[in-house]
Amino acid sequence: MSRRPVSVEELLKDNDSLGSKPKFLSKSERKRLQELKQKQEEAQRLKKQSIQRKKVIRYEPDIEEKESLDDSSAVIEQPKKKKNKSSRFNFEWDEHDDTSGDLPMISLPTASADHDLDATSGKHWSEKPLKEMTSRDWRIFKEDYGITSKGGDIENPLRAWEEASIPSDLLTILMEKLKYTEPTPIQRASIPLALKQRDIVGIAETGSGKTLAFLIPLLSYILNIDKNYLEYEHQQEINHNKPLGLILAPTRELAQQITKEAQKFASFLSLNVVSIIGGHQYEETVNSIGDGVHIVVATPGRLIDSIERNIIGLGRCYYLIMDEADRMIDMGFEKSLQSILAFLPTTENLNNTIDSRIFNVSKRITLMFTATISPPIEKITKNYLDRPGYLFIGGAGEALDNIDQQFEYLGASTSNTSEEVDNKRFEKLLRVVKYHAREISTFSIIVFANHKRICDLLALELENNGFRDNVVIHGSKSQDARERAIASFRSHEANILIATDVAARGIDVPNVSLVINFQMSKKFDEYIHRIGRTGRAGNKGTSFTFIDDSDSDVFIDLKKFLVNGGKKCPDWLLKHSSTQNQVLRD
Structure with missing residues (x-):
């Protein structure tokens, strides 16, 4: 029958009989004992290395070689141990293996001086002279x-x-x-x-x-x-x-x-x-x-x-x-x-x-x-x-952060040919323009359409509804007429510019407050350039786009553009058959 373990009380009693009691060591005392132990282990390690060096065969270079070699190039050859042929497996490790003093088997790259400077100085790149810029900066x-x-x-x-x-x-x-x-x-x-x-x-x-x-x-x-x-x-x-x-x-x-x-x-x-x-x-x-x-x-x-x-x-x-x-x-x-x-x-x-x-x-x-x-x-x-x-x-090819992109999905294709303006679509346009004019006292609006005749008809309809201060530019206008129209829009003599894609690029008018796509561009890249007429030079801008099923060829690109730019994708676009059945192109 095995002996019962000794209780804590009996151990304490035995210690009392021996005249010694458990003693609590302070933090400083524990640290001193730890340092003493480390010194003893270091002394033992150095003693072992000294014994091993006596067994080393050392290559002694002649006088000329000594002058060309530095201390770090000395080569130490370790004596080979005899293999035990009777053993099934032969390993060449030391019987008294002590790896505490050995070099690591792999060498990890240390941080460069520049990297250390970045990590410790706490300076932002803007606070440094050019010559102190590091790769990290x-x-x-x-x-x-x-x-x-x-x-x-x-x-x-x-x-x-x-x-x-x-x-x-x-x-x-x-x-x-x-x-x-x-x-x-x-x-x-x-x-x-x-x-x-x-x-x-x-x-x-x-x-x-x-x-x-x-x-x-x-x-x-x-x-x-x-x-x-x-x-x-x-x-x-x-x-x-x-x-x-x-x-x-x-x-x-x-x-x-x-x-x-x-x-x-x-x-x-x-x-x-x-x-x-x-x-x-x-x-x-x-x-x-x-x-x-x-x-x-x-x-x-x-x-x-x-x-x-x-x-x-x-x-x-x-x-x-x-x-x-x-x-x-x-x-x-x-x-x-x-x-x-x-x-x-x-x-x-x-x-x-x-x-x-x-x-x-x-x-x-x-x-x-x-x-x-x-x-x-x-x-x-x-x-x-x-x-x-x-x-x-930056966001080349991605949604522009400073432009609030709004859409009105009109469903099935509406009657909006190059020869006539769809009345329902125009009524919605007029409502958007009136609301914007009420909200912003000094407004500048660019209305884009795909056809020259649509631009001319929109200008006439807006004028009949009280917005006489509008100008038109498209490919059939003379150069002088186009220059006069742009100058009038820049000076705010005209608050509305109606144009084809000739105005999508190259017209730098500050503080355009709203871009309206009366017709969605047939090429998606032009959509990006159209809405880019607003929200320039760090200002905020808004775009409003009328869109229907006849524009489905650009839905994939539009969805990708909005998603990649972190913008909210409208439900009608997410659920549309053209975006459900096709894979987004890279």
Whole structure:
């Protein structure tokens, strides 16, 4: 029979008889005993290592080798143990194994000095000088501004204008004369890369400041051209019609807007900027380049006509910019673009002549800005751009956070052809306009339609219902009429602009309070650009879209756009058969 365990009382009684009692040790006493134990274990470990070293066969280098080796390169060979052949398994571990002093079998990478600095200093990137920026700081910086890139060897973004390699004269104009205080994300990402003479494909949403993103590098390039050429040779009559830089835009309105922005800088730098667009007489172009031209801003069709008439020559143009390239493709300018690219001098021509020294470049430079990457855009990029860097900014292709997107689903297709306006739809439009006019005293509304006649009819109906202050622009309007309409809308003489997609891009009107899609665009990309006329420069905006089953071709893209942007997707869109039966495209 097993013995019963001794009780706690008996143990205490025994301890009393031995003259010792349980003693509570203080924290400091426990710590002292622990340190003493560690010292004893360390002494034993060192003693074992000393014994093992006596058995080591050491390689002794000669005098010359000793001078070339440092202490860390000494090699210690451990004596081999005899294997026991009778044993089924042979292991070579030490009989008195003590791993407390051994080196780890793997070495984990330690944090870099930069990383430690980030973790311990607690400084945000904005508090650091440029030279102290770490890779972690740049990653946070890019996340703060929604900048992503691909293409290899991408320059770090721009933190402030002063930190860019912009010529001092241009920097003074930029900051002091024109009061541009802070770059936008697309400007931060593209300007440093373009200043390194790298080809660029920039993908950014409308209203993101792309114009300045390509004007600053272009002007920097021109100011870096040999001064003797600029002051003497370029002024000769033979070079009067040869621009140094070319900017292509899909519409007259966008081309004029770019020209206006470029002329702000050009007036201070004694440069001549000329726009070549439809609606202007060829004599105007001839007169405008009479004293020489430095920058041409053009629409593709009109530029080709001017080249074929020998009004413009591109023999000295090594800097090309394509703005809204996707829109140019959509408008059928793909062949025109290819023709223009064929007129430009090649990199081979640059390097085989004195031009490389005059213009201080080793290749032709091409900057392309677009909202989407389509197969035709990829084809042009592959054929004409040299190792481009791709820059993606924030919500390009995703719902815009500062625009409240509202929809009214009308169900089955309504009678809304190019020849007539559906009365029920117009009554709903009128109700939206009246409500908005009551809520906002100084309002600016853009109404989009797909057909020119619908625009004209809407203007007439709105006028009959008390909204006489409306103007119309579309492809059949003359250039002068379009310019007058836009000027009237900008100055608030007219509060309502009715337009086709010619106004979807390039019209920069501040504080547009409401965009109405009387008819949904047949191409989803145009929907994004339409609503992008409001909510610009950090302001809030609203869009209201009438939509029915005839627009089902864009439902998939609309659903993806709203979901990816974190916007609420309407129930009718979630439940519609076109979105239920198809898989969202990547």
